[in-house]
Amino acid sequence: MSLFLVNRYLGEEDDGSISMESRSQALLAKLQQKAKEKQKQSLTEQRQQTVQQGVKKKRKAGQDSTLEPQHHKKRKSSVEPLDVLDSENNIETVKDKKKKKKKGANERLKQKNQSGGSVEGLSDSPVTGSDGSEDTGGEEEAEADNDPPKQPPEKTSAPTGFTVMGGFENKPVQKVHRVLPQWLAQPDVIHRDIKSNLVPVSDISGLCAGLVKKLQNNGIQHFFPVQAEVIPAILESTQQGLLIGRGGYKPRDICVSAPTGSGKTLAFVIPVIQVLTERVVCEVRALAVLPTKELAQQVCKVFTSYAEGTTLRVVMLAGQRSFAAEQASLSEHRAGMRRSLADIVVATPGRLVDHINKNSGLCLEHLRFLIIDEADRMIDSMHQSWLSQVVKAVYRSGSEPEAMSIFRRTEPAYVTAASLSPPQVPLQKLLFSATLTQNPEKLQQLGLHQPRLFSSIHSHTSTTPAAPTQKQDRFDFPQGLTEYYVPCTLSKKPLLIIHCILRMKLSPILCFTNSRETAHRLFLLVQLFGGVHAAEFSSRLSPGERKKTLKKFEQGKIQLLISTDAAARGIDINGVKCVVNYDAPQYIRTYIHRIGRTARAGKAGLAFTFLLGVQEKNFLQMVQEAGSPGIQKQIFKPENLKCMEARYETTLQELANVIKDEKAK
Numbered sequence: 001m002s003l004f005l006v007n008r009y010l011g012e013e014d015d016g017s018i019s020m021e022s023r024s025q026a027l028l029a030k031l032q033q034k035a036k037e038k039q040k041q042s043l044t045e046q047r048q049q050t051v052q053q054g055v056k057k058k059r060k061a062g063q064d065s066t067l068e069p070q071h072h073k074k075r076k077s078s079v080e081p082l083d084v085l086d087s088e089n090n091i092e093t094v095k096d097k098k099k100k101k102k103k104g105a106n107e108r109l110k111q112k113n114q115s116g117g118s119v120e121g122l123s124d125s126p127v128t129g130s131d132g133s134e135d136t137g138g139e140e141e142a143e144a145d146n147d148p149p150k151q152p153p154e155k156t157s158a159p160t161g162f163t164v165m166g167g168f169e170n171k172p173v174q175k176v177h178r179v180l181p182q183w184l185a186q187p188d189v190i191h192r193d194i195k196s197n198l199v200p201v202s203d204i205s206g207l208c209a210g211l212v213k214k215l216q217n218n219g220i221q222h223f224f225p226v227q228a229e230v231i232p233a234i235l236e237s238t239q240q241g242l243l244i245g246r247g248g249y250k251p252r253d254i255c256v257s258a259p260t261g262s263g264k265t266l267a268f269v270i271p272v273i274q275v276l277t278e279r280v281v282c283e284v285r286a287l288a289v290l291p292t293k294e295l296a297q298q299v300c301k302v303f304t305s306y307a308e309g310t311t312l313r314v315v316m317l318a319g320q321r322s323f324a325a326e327q328a329s330l331s332e333h334r335a336g337m338r339r340s341l342a343d344i345v346v347a348t349p350g351r352l353v354d355h356i357n358k359n360s361g362l363c364l365e366h367l368r369f370l371i372i373d374e375a376d377r378m379i380d381s382m383h384q385s386w387l388s389q390v391v392k393a394v395y396r397s398g399s400e401p402e403a404m405s406i407f408r409r410t411e412p413a414y415v416t417a418a419s420l421s422p423p424q425v426p427l428q429k430l431l432f433s434a435t436l437t438q439n440p441e442k443l444q445q446l447g448l449h450q451p452r453l454f455s456s457i458h459s460h461t462s463t464t465p466a467a468p469t470q471k472q473d474r475f476d477f478p479q480g481l482t483e484y485y486v487p488c489t490l491s492k493k494p495l496l497i498i499h500c501i502l503r504m505k506l507s508p509i510l511c512f513t514n515s516r517e518t519a520h521r522l523f524l525l526v527q528l529f530g531g532v533h534a535a536e537f538s539s540r541l542s543p544g545e546r547k548k549t550l551k552k553f554e555q556g557k558i559q560l561l562i563s564t565d566a567a568a569r570g571i572d573i574n575g576v577k578c579v580v581n582y583d584a585p586q587y588i589r590t591y592i593h594r595i596g597r598t599a600r601a602g603k604a605g606l607a608f609t610f611l612l613g614v615q616e617k618n619f620l621q622m623v624q625e626a627g628s629p630g631i632q633k634q635i636f637k638p639e640n641l642k643c644m645e646a647r648y649e650t651t652l653q654e655l656a657n658v659i660k661d662e663k664a665k
């Protein structure tokens with residue numbers, strides 16, 4: 001039934017459309033003729049005036065509805081040819097009906113409105129002209145009623161006097177090349193060769209005889225390249241005492257990027273001790289912030305050893321002691337006066353913020369050096385906002401009205417001659433890392449003042465700052481290090497590590513896993529297997545137990561230390577022959593810090609990474625892109641492991657029982 005209806009309907013329309021077509025063609029011809037006549041009569045100038053008036057009216061229409069009839073009157077003169085279209089223009093009629101309903105417009109207005117249109121549109125094509133007029137009407141309505149236009153706007157020919165905008169077509173977008181700021185792209189060069197660029201400690205001017213003697217007593221006759229560059233730079237920035245730098249300017253902040261084990265710790269400890277020995281009153285003038293308790297302890301030990309024999313006091317705030325004990329070591333009150341008991345504070349960010357917030361007696365208003373070791377890791381922990389709290393504490397006195405001292409400290413906003421003229425203690429930031437980020441956005445978070453970079457990877461940064469293929473930062477690897485990767489399966493990994501100790505005699509080995517559970521299981525397995533002195537190092541242990549374990553490892557009492565990344569950064573353990581990545585690290589920075597626990601201070605070292613088949617491609621690419629001098633493939637023959645396999649199978653069963661018992665506890 002429906003099919004029949006459709007067929008009949010189409011037939012009728014076909015017939016009708018032919019007659020309609022001829023009628024409309026006749027009308028079209030008439031219309032075109034009229035339009036031409038009209039065009040000849042009207043001068044271009046008049047037309048432009050009309051259009052301009054029309055635009056003005058259009059604007060006013062939105063503001064004053066009473067002006068609407070006048071507006072249409074004016075339009076009439078410019079759209080006369082469209083009178084002919086009245087009968088055909090159904091859309092126009094519908095629109096008028098709507099207007100009637102909405103506004104109750106009078107009959108005269110309706111007639112005038114029906115004849116709306118544009119001369120320009122007509123001159124090109126009458127059909128376009130009618131559409132154009134409809135568009136205009138729609139816009140008017142929308143403006144007056146704040147309703148969206150009923151018809152979507154269609155393309156009309158360009159009215160004279162207006163420029164047709166265009167050029168929105170897709171243009172090829174140029175690739176943005178990475179361009180480093182000058183200070184990052186052209187750093188001060190640190191020689192890579194740690195052994196052949198040694199500078200005798202007595203050759204560095206500005207170091208007092210006592211300090212030189214102490215260095216020599218500690219077995220340090222020569223400075224490593226990073227120390228030879230950075231120590232003089234820090235000393236130079238304090239030539240005018242603790243106040244302002246040379247020429248009255250605030251000293252530049254210093255960033256140091258040098259390989260693991262290259263001696264960065266002494267590069268800041270020595271100049272800070274040298275500068276502070278000249279102080280008269282004890283105040284906290286140096287603050288070193290480190291990411292972990294173990295690192296804070298290590299750096300505190302170095303500061304303490306070089307402060308020995310001076311009046312300088314070093315205090316650690318890392319949660320190793322109770323809060324009250326730490327508080328007592330910071331300051332004392334005598335006759336109602338606070339007296340600082342610390343010149344140098346070594347802290348972890350969490351404990352430091354605790355002391356600042358609880359007003360425990362830590363006064364940072366005299367702070368001259370803020371040392372941020374493992375700086376890239378510390379930037380990542382910036383969400384803790386520890387830095388802003390430190391800076392706030394440093395400039396606290398300047399915000400108080402009673403701070404009328406001539407040494408009043410104000411947080412520098414813009415550096416001007418006026419801002420630098422009053423004498424004040426500047427805050428200088430010293431950043432150190434083996435994997436310092438080259439991302440200026442990240443570094444910006446530290447609010448550095450005219451930073452100066454010392455780097456051993458100058459060749460990469462200066463020549464290829466804009467290398468489009470460079471996906472990640474490049475780093476320098478320790479010179480004495482040899483890297484290997486060992487293709488293996490998951491089940492063979494424990495046997496391989498035992499093989500490294502029992503057959504290859506590579507101990508002491510520092511072995512890294514990706515989780516503390518894996519570290520614990522591997523430790524249990526090796527213990528059950530027997531023949532190897534092993535220990536684990538992770539957050540499963542208390543800080544005290546961890547300290548003891550590290551000491552035993554350093555003393556050679558432990559052959560295999562199985563650790564999480566807790567021991568990956570900064571820890572300086574003497575005599576580690578080999579590092580094994582039992583689990584491949586996910587990030588290049590983790591890899592660099594882990595393998596950097598060996599081959600320190602110019603010594604030789606080995607690094608093995610166990611790789612599963614699926615890991616090989618990505619891992620090798622990551623290491624290569626980071627600037628590794630080369631990682632070699634090491635295959636452990638299965639027959640070498642065979643003799644241990646029977647024992648290994650029984651050990652696995654024992655391990656299952658031990659783990660069951662542990663879980664039951």
Ligand SMILES: Nc1ncnc2c1ncn2[C@@H]1O[C@H](COP(=O)(O)OP(=O)(O)OP(=O)(O)O)[C@@H](O)[C@H]1O
Nearest residue numbers: 222223224260261262263264265266434570572601
């Ligand atoms: N001039 C020197 N001569 C001999 N040994 C040195 C010298 N300077 C530092 N060392 C020793 O080198 C070792 C590594 O130094 P340090 O821990 O400062 O390295 P680092 O660059 O901070 O390493 P990481 O990036 O891993 O923290 C330490 O044991 C230190 O005593």
